Amino acid sequence: MKVLMSGNEAIARGAYECGARFGAGYPGTPSTEILEEFSKYEGVYAEWAPNEKVALEVGIGAAVAGAKALVTMKHVGVNVAADPLFTVSYTGTNGALVVVSADDPSLHSSQNEQDNRNYAKFAKLPMLEPADSAEAGRFVKIAFEISAAFDTPVFLRSTTRVSHSKSVVVTETPVPYEDRTELRINPSKYVMVPAMARIRRVEVEKHLQALREFAETFPENRMEINNTEMGIITAGMPYNYAKDVLPNCSYLKLGLVHPLPEKLIRKFASLVKKLFVIEELDPFLEEQIRAMGIEVTGKELFSYTNEFDPGVIAGAMMKKTDAAVKLPEVAIPPRPPNLCPGCPHRGLFHVLGKMKTTFVAGDIGCYTLSFMKPLEGLHSCVCMGASIGMAHGMSKALGEKGRGKVVGVIGDSTFIHSGITPLLNLAYNQGDAVIVICDNRTTAMTGMQEHPATGYTLQGAKAKELDFQALAAVLGIDSVRVIDPYDLKNTRTVMKEELARSGSSLVVSRRSCVLFKRRYTETRKPLRVNVNKCIGCRNCLDLGCPPIAWRSFKDQPANEIIKNAKKQEGNSYIDADLCTGCTLCRQVCKVGAIEEVE
Amino acid sequence: MDKKGKKAGKNITGRVISVLMAGVGGQGILRASDILCRVIMEAGLDVKKSEVHGMAQRGGCVTSHVRYGQKVYSPIERKGNVEILLAFEKLEALRYLDYLKHSGRIIINEVEIYPPAVNLGSMTYPDNAVDLVRHKFSTVMVVNGRDLAAASGNIRTENTVLLGALSQWLDFELDIWERVLKESFPPKALDANLQAFHLGRDYREG
Numbered sequence: 001m002k003v004l005m006s007g008n009e010a011i012a013r014g015a016y017e018c019g020a021r022f023g024a025g026y027p028g029t030p031s032t033e034i035l036e037e038f039s040k041y042e043g044v045y046a047e048w049a050p051n052e053k054v055a056l057e058v059g060i061g062a063a064v065a066g067a068k069a070l071v072t073m074k075h076v077g078v079n080v081a082a083d084p085l086f087t088v089s090y091t092g093t094n095g096a097l098v099v100v101s102a103d104d105p106s107l108h109s110s111q112n113e114q115d116n117r118n119y120a121k122f123a124k125l126p127m128l129e130p131a132d133s134a135e136a137g138r139f140v141k142i143a144f145e146i147s148a149a150f151d152t153p154v155f156l157r158s159t160t161r162v163s164h165s166k167s168v169v170v171t172e173t174p175v176p177y178e179d180r181t182e183l184r185i186n187p188s189k190y191v192m193v194p195a196m197a198r199i200r201r202v203e204v205e206k207h208l209q210a211l212r213e214f215a216e217t218f219p220e221n222r223m224e225i226n227n228t229e230m231g232i233i234t235a236g237m238p239y240n241y242a243k244d245v246l247p248n249c250s251y252l253k254l255g256l257v258h259p260l261p262e263k264l265i266r267k268f269a270s271l272v273k274k275l276f277v278i279e280e281l282d283p284f285l286e287e288q289i290r291a292m293g294i295e296v297t298g299k300e301l302f303s304y305t306n307e308f309d310p311g312v313i314a315g316a317m318m319k320k321t322d323a324a325v326k327l328p329e330v331a332i333p334p335r336p337p338n339l340c341p342g343c344p345h346r347g348l349f350h351v352l353g354k355m356k357t358t359f360v361a362g363d364i365g366c367y368t369l370s371f372m373k374p375l376e377g378l379h380s381c382v383c384m385g386a387s388i389g390m391a392h393g394m395s396k397a398l399g400e401k402g403r404g405k406v407v408g409v410i411g412d413s414t415f416i417h418s419g420i421t422p423l424l425n426l427a428y429n430q431g432d433a434v435i436v437i438c439d440n441r442t443t444a445m446t447g448m449q450e451h452p453a454t455g456y457t458l459q460g461a462k463a464k465e466l467d468f469q470a471l472a473a474v475l476g477i478d479s480v481r482v483i484d485p486y487d488l489k490n491t492r493t494v495m496k497e498e499l500a501r502s503g504s505s506l507v508v509s510r511r512s513c514v515l516f517k518r519r520y521t522e523t524r525k526p527l528r529v530n531v532n533k534c535i536g537c538r539n540c541l542d543l544g545c546p547p548i549a550w551r552s553f554k555d556q557p558a559n560e561i562i563k564n565a566k567k568q569e570g571n572s573y574i575d576a577d578l579c580t581g582c583t584l585c586r587q588v589c590k591v592g593a594i595e596e597v598e
Numbered sequence: 599m600d601k602k603g604k605k606a607g608k609n610i611t612g613r614v615i616s617v618l619m620a621g622v623g624g625q626g627i628l629r630a631s632d633i634l635c636r637v638i639m640e641a642g643l644d645v646k647k648s649e650v651h652g653m654a655q656r657g658g659c660v661t662s663h664v665r666y667g668q669k670v671y672s673p674i675e676r677k678g679n680v681e682i683l684l685a686f687e688k689l690e691a692l693r694y695l696d697y698l699k700h701s702g703r704i705i706i707n708e709v710e711i712y713p714p715a716v717n718l719g720s721m722t723y724p725d726n727a728v729d730l731v732r733h734k735f736s737t738v739m740v741v742n743g744r745d746l747a748a749a750s751g752n753i754r755t756e757n758t759v760l761l762g763a764l765s766q767w768l769d770f771e772l773d774i775w776e777r778v779l780k781e782s783f784p785p786k787a788l789d790a791n792l793q794a795f796h797l798g799r800d801y802r803e804g
Contacts, residue, residue, distance in 0.1 A: 004635050004645070132646065132673070165648035165673035166635065240671040244614075311676030323696040324678035328730040332693050333721040335622065335713040337658040374718065541718055546657055549712055550719035570719070 005169040007136040007162040011072075011100060012037035014137035017174045018144050020068040020098075021045060024055040026417065027446040028074030029109035030163040031102035035072045036449075039458050043177060046070075048450055048458045051384070051417040052077035056084050056099065063097040063153075064190060066181040068144055075103040075116045076383065080418065085153070086123045090200040091190050092151035095180060098143040099125075102158045105280045105307035109160075111364065111383060113305065115281035120155050120258035124204050126211050127155035127258040128220075129236040133167040135220075139255065142220065150207045150214075157257070159280070161237045161307060212259045220255025223268055230317075231272025233265065233285060233296075238278045238308050245313040260288055269294045276301075276317070280308050339369055341546050342580030344440055344511035346375070347485035348409075350543055350584065351492045353377030358405050358499070359394060363387040363419075365411035366445045366513075367438050374544045378409065385410070385418030391433035392426045404499040406433045413443035413451045416466065420475075426504050427476035434498045434505045435477075437468055438485075440513040448516050468508050478503035485509045488587045514580055524581030525596040529572045533593035535565035540572050540585035540594065547578035548585060564591070614667035616675035617764070620694045621686025622711045623660050626757030629782075630684075631662035633761060636778045637770050638666045648673035657714075659690060684764050686743070686757070687711050688727040695734065703737040705763050707756070709744055739763060739803055746797040752787065755794035762798020772799075 005013065011034045015023070023046035025035040039046035049055035052073040059071035073081060078101050088097070101119065104110040120127035128143050130136040136158065143154040188196055215221060227248045234242055235254040243251070252268040254260070269275050269289075277286040277298035286298035301316040302308070314320045339346050349370035352360050362368055362378035363386060371378045380390060391408030398406070410419045415437050423435060443449040450456045453466040472480045479501060483494050491509070498505040512519035529540075540548050552570040553561050562571075574585070576597050586594040617634065621627045631647050638645040649662040663674045677696050683704045685691030691706045698704070706728060715721040724730065732738050741763045743756040750759070758779070765775055775795065783791045 002639065004632070004639060004647075161648060161673065165646060166632075167646040167670070167673060168639065168644060240673070243671040245676075309674050309676055310672050310679075314676060324700045324702075325696055325698055325734055327696050328692060328734065330692070330724045330726075330730060331721060332689060333713045333715040333723065335657070335659045335689075335693075337623075338714055340657070544714060544718075546714070546717070549717040552719060 001171045003169050003171055004166050005133045005137070006033065006164055006166045007130065007133050007158055008033040008102075008164070009037050010133040010137035010169050011140050011156065011158070012041070013169065013171060014140035015070045015098070015144070016041040016044065017137070017172050018068070018141040019175050019177050020070050020096075020144060021177060022059070022062045022067045023047070023070040023072070024049050024058040024062075025072035026050070026052045026055050026077055027413075027443050027449040028077050028102070029446055030104060030158070030160040031072050031074045031077070031100060032446045032449065033163075034100055034102075035070075035458065038070060046458055050452060052081040053083060056081040056088075059097055059099070060084060060088050060093070063093040063095040064091075065183070066095040068096040068148075070098050070100070070140075072100040073102070074110065075101055075114055076110060076112065077101075078116055078119055079114075080384070082119070082123075085119070085125075087192050087197075088153050089124050090192055090197055090204055092203070093147055093153055094151070094184065096144045096147035097153040098140060098147060098156055099153055100140075100156045100158060102160070102163050103281075104160050106160070111381060113281065115284060116155075116157055117257055117284045118282065120157075121284075124208055125153055125155050125258070126150070126256060127157050128255055129157045129257045130162055130255075131236050131239045131253070132162065132165070133169050135255070136162060137169050139220070142255075146211075146214075150211060152207055157236070159237055159307065208259055212262070215256050215259055215261035216263050218256055218261070221261050221264055222253055222255070223264075223271075224251040224253065225271060226250050228272045230274055230276060231268055232276045232278055233268065233289065234278040235285070238280055238313075241308050241310045241313045242278050244310040246317060254285070257285065260285070262292055265289055265292065266294065269296075278302065278308075278313065281305070336372065337369060338544065338546055339366065340514055341578050342514040342582040344485045344509070344513065345370060345438055346543055346545060346582075347488055347491055347584050348436065348438060348509045349375045349377030350588075351377075351488060351495055352407065352409070355495070358407055361387040361390040361394065361406070361408040363408075363410040363414050365414055365438065367409065367411060372544070374542045384414050385422060388419050388422035388426060388435050391435065392422065392429070392431035395431055395433045396429075403432060403502070407436060407495075407499070408433055409436045409438055411444075412437055412439040412441065412453055412468075413449070415468070416452050420471070423472065423477065423506070424475045427478075431504055432502060434495070434507060436507045436509050439468065439508050439510040440516070441510070441519045442513055442516045444513040444516065448513070468506070472506040476504075477506045479505040480508070481505070482508045482510055485511055486582055486584065488584060524583075526574070526576040526579035526581050527583070527586060527594050528574050528576060528597050530593045530595055531562045531571050533564060533591050534571040535591050535593070536568035536571050537565075537590065538572070539588045539590065543584055543588065545585065547575040549573045549575070614665050614670055616680045617664045617682045617684060618675065618680045618694060618697050619662040619664070619684045619686065620690040621660055621707075622690065623657055625660070625686045626754070627660045627662050627686055630757040630761050631664050633778055633782050634664050634764070636782070637774050638664070640774045640778060641770050644668060644670045646670045646673035659693065661694065682764065682767060684760055686760060689713070689723065691731055692724065692727050695731065698735065702735060703739075703767060704731055704735055705739045705741060705760065706731060707760055708740055708742040741798065741801055743798075746801065747794055750790045750794035750797055752790035752794070755791050758791045758794040759798040762795040763801055765795070765799050
């Protein structure tokens with residue numbers, strides 16, 4: 001059947017069709033939908049793990065027991081999972097293990113732009129790279145075959161554009177599921193103490209060599225010989241961009257990007273007059289081809305940064321700039337992502353942003369957006385879990401100078417991902433920072449995924465809810481408080497009190513994400529501005545809430561202007577269609593001008 | 599049908615046609631482009647589409663590229679090569695104008711959604727967005743999607759109204775559109791969406 005599928009849906013479908021029934025991962029754009037879709041298929045067991053390292057270890061266990069296991073994560077998740085990854089390449093996998101790394105060229109939704117093809121080389125693992133949804137579905141099947149045949153984990157690398165673009169996939173009837181799991185004990189293969197790891201180390205080089213041979217005749221490493229003036233070696237999505245712009249060139253399209261087929265590359269190079277490599281991010285193919293002694297043009301023409309598109313190819317290869325029409329000469333206000341109306345983070349970060357002498361170490365989540373004007377309540381973001389360790393390190397380094405001035409903020413899912421050990425460290429090493437868990441009861445940024453504190457699993461089973469207060473107590477945190485970030489006064493009071501006391505503190509700022517329908521069930525009346533009271537002080541605008549707008553008197557008919565203060569230049573307006581009635585603006589209004597819509 | 603608007607559709611050979619939808623998170627753009635893709639597939643053509651999820655959902659710009667023809671490689675179009683821009687919001691029409699060909703055509707939804715800088719009073723929302731577009735392109739259709747959606751009985755059908763307007767310029771048969779719409783909406787929302795589609799399809803400017 002022909003179906004329009006995203007790359008992520010196609011990966012899930014392909015894994016299911018070839019008999020994989022086991023999946024684990026941690027949500028992260030652009031990888032999230034793979035496991036969500038996979039988990040919906042009949043007979044599949046799939047789980048969200050607390051982080052990518054755990055997910056991979058779960059996958060390794062399943063594979064060693066004989067299962068075909070699919071493990072999914074975004075590119076930076078592989079950093080977290082790198083520890084087991086580099087050693088499972090030694091042990092091999094018995095069943096089959098495919099690790100999907102979804103990279104994010106252009107950092108659409110990430111903190112860095114790392115090229116995870118380097119991991120394949122570094123961890124000595126084969127890596128396949130599909131160019132569209134049909135290939136994504138086909139390649140995941142090949143990945144499972146290679147994993148089983150060569151007894152090695154296999155990487156499937158996607159990028160945002162492959163994961164989130166949709167194209168036509170022809171679905172196939174799934175092969176009948178075969179249960180090959182059994183308890184097998186084989187210490188010489190799976191106990192990686194030095195003596196045995198040294199032996200397995202040699203096996204790794206042997207199967208990599210075998211994979212090099214395999215790559216030479218692998219049908220997804222394919223030559224398309226057309227005009228031989230220009231030959232292009234490429235892989236993944238950039239192949240499509242190049243084909244769009246340069247349909248008549250010759251191509252060597254690599255389906256397997258590690259290890260490379262040297263003989264095939266030499267052959268292709270000999271068939272064309274000038275050889276180019278078109279690849280996003282690092283010169284991963286180019287450097288290896290150059291090391292073969294083959295003359296090739298790549299990064300002289302193409303950028304190391306950002307994803308490509310057909311325009312980039314045209315610009316580099318044909319020196320053609322494409323924009324036919326210049327943008328009108330008018331300032332187009334940008335539209336950056338913003339916290340939603342009614343977002344529970346807004347109250348907390350409004351309070352933190354007003355504490356001008358406090359450093360707020362931030363983390364990965366929707367709340368990271370609070371660094372922007374007008375909230376400006378967050379001052380760093382490095383990686384998942386970094387807030388707590390950084391706050392602790394900073395407070396230790398500053399000593400007395402930092403007393404009462406260092407805060408770390410972290411989301412509930414992020415805290416579970418990698419905040420627990422740094423919180424333990426804070427308690428153990430007697431740090432002096434205040435840690436806030438922005439507990440919106442879900443993994444909001446990636447689209448409401450379950451985690452160990454939501455009370456449900458990925459497949460909807462009821463689960464135990466992790467109790468943050470009890471956890472903090474057993475870790476040895478001195479003071480634990482819970483606040484409602486919709487209550488600005490109490491939020492401010494508690495933050496001040498906790499900053500004033502010495503020792504470690506945890507504040508759980510708890511209120512459900514407004515988009516999380518299972519938890520957020522209240523209906524509140526929207527608010528409006530009473531222009532007979534508004535003095536134009538702009539306090540409400542400081543919240544950066546999307547429904548609240550400034551209306552300058554300059555843009556209002558003279559006979560409609562109502563002035564309530566001497567120097568008033570305009571008044572605020574609330575779009576009742578967008579307002580959720582969270583009341584933060586009413587709390588910051590000093591003249592009581594904000595009231596419920598009747 | 600617009601006097602200048604030749605229909606872009608299935609009778610193409612070796613050519614790939616690109617439609618760019620642009621608007622603001624929450625306007626139903628991804629749903630609309632999914633429907634368009636299914637119509638194209640039903641018409642027997644290859645199609646790819648692309649958009650970026652994630653942080654862009656939170657009040658940010660949302661774009662969806664839809665490209666179709668006998669064989670499509672790239673799911674995104676380069677600047678200067680888009681046939682039709684379907685702008686769900688006036689400011690977003692301006693923002694993506696440089697993706698259009700000289701001969702490109704634009705449908706603009708007569709809606710203003712203020713970005714943060716405008717709400718805060720630090721930038722102004724251009725009051726002449728439609729004029730600026732008309733100044734550069736000869737074929738511009740301005741639709742009040744909100745009013746037509748309201749007329750359909752369900753204000754959430756704004757995206758379907760715009761699809762109806764777009765269908766005027768695309769050469770796909772009405773029964774394909776209707777069939778795909780029927781498969782795309784739950785029964786209780788279907789009537790309003792079908793009506794919204796026809797309000798858009800029958801809309802004529804002026």
